[in-house]
Amino acid sequence: MIKLHGFALSNYYNKVKFVLLEHGIEFEEVLTKLPLAEAQLAQSATGKVPFIETEQGFLCESEVIVEYLAARFPDKRIFSADPWQAAKERELIAVIETHLELAVRELYPEAFFGGTVSEEVKKSVEKRVTRHIASLKRLATFAPYARGEQFGIVDMSAFVNLPLIGMATQAIYGRDMLAEAGVDWKAYVKLLGARPAAQRVGADRKAYIEATR
Structure with a gap:
């Protein structure tokens, strides 16, 4: 299951969350506040939220995350088919x-x-x-x-x-x-x-x- 790290005040966290909810993609929220601890920079290289945790590792930057979701779940049609x-x-x-x-x-x-x-x-x-x-x-x-x-x-x-x-x-x-x-x-x-x-x-x-x- 995808784990979404961040907090609900972040607009970009909320964008990714909106996408996950709207398209029925199962996920778990992990409350993660800023500034990130030194160890967490291995999870979010930019030191920002949101970032996601997958079975393959961690990924940061909201638009990159959305692109990943679109590629991983092509049946969800996150972007237009055309x-x-x-x-x-x-x-x-x-x-x-x-x-x-x-x-x-x-x-x-x-x-x-x-x-x-x-x-x-x-x-x-x-x-x-x-x-x-x-x-x-x-x-x-x-x-x-x-x-x-x-x-x-x-x-x-x-x-x-x-x-x-x-x-x-x-x-x-x-x-x-x-x-x-x-x-x-x-x-x-x-x-x-x-x-x-x-x-x-x-x-x-x-x-x-x-x-x-």
């Missing part, structure tokens, strides 16, 4: 995770954890996020799902990442940059939240936050 459509899914995930969430992550210390972020960093992030929200809008339709009428892997990434982008930019700049650009992520996330797997992810995240206060 190669072009699957590539377009990966393209949009890259915009959400690499170009938007990773940029906004630089704001998290001040937006969510009581720290401070320099004005230089804030200006840099604002410029990059503005550019790549435009990229998001070119690729995503939200009609009603990210890529049209069918729910898919992109939505699992968007579900855990778009709220962070909206809330962090609201906290730092006094405006939700996604909403300002016409991306109604709250309605979209509410739609996704009707799915049982999303409800489980959300409930477990809430329970974790309450337990660690």
Whole structure:
């Protein structure tokens, strides 16, 4: 059985968990907090969560894990069967995770954890996020799902990442940059939240936050 290491506050842990739940892949959760102990770096070379444990060993990085799951369980159709459509899914995930969430992550210390972020960093992030929200809008339709009428892997990434982008930019700049650009992520996330797997992810995240206060 696959063991998923991490904790329910992590958006990328929750992305992998969403995929596992949505596709009915059996797994076990192993609570693993940061920073990792020295011995655990042999399990997650980047020192991050999530990472998974399989009969063959350990694997880290959420998108690599998803790719592994897609290859190991081809019958689950985690990505579209059509190669072009699957590539377009990966393209949009890259915009959400690499170009938007990773940029906004630089704001998290001040937006969510009581720290401070320099004005230089804030200006840099604002410029990059503005550019790549435009990229998001070119690729995503939200009609009603990210890529049209069918729910898919992109939505699992968007579900855990778009709220962070909206809330962090609201906290730092006094405006939700996604909403300002016409991306109604709250309605979209509410739609996704009707799915049982999303409800489980959300409930477990809430329970974790309450337990660690």
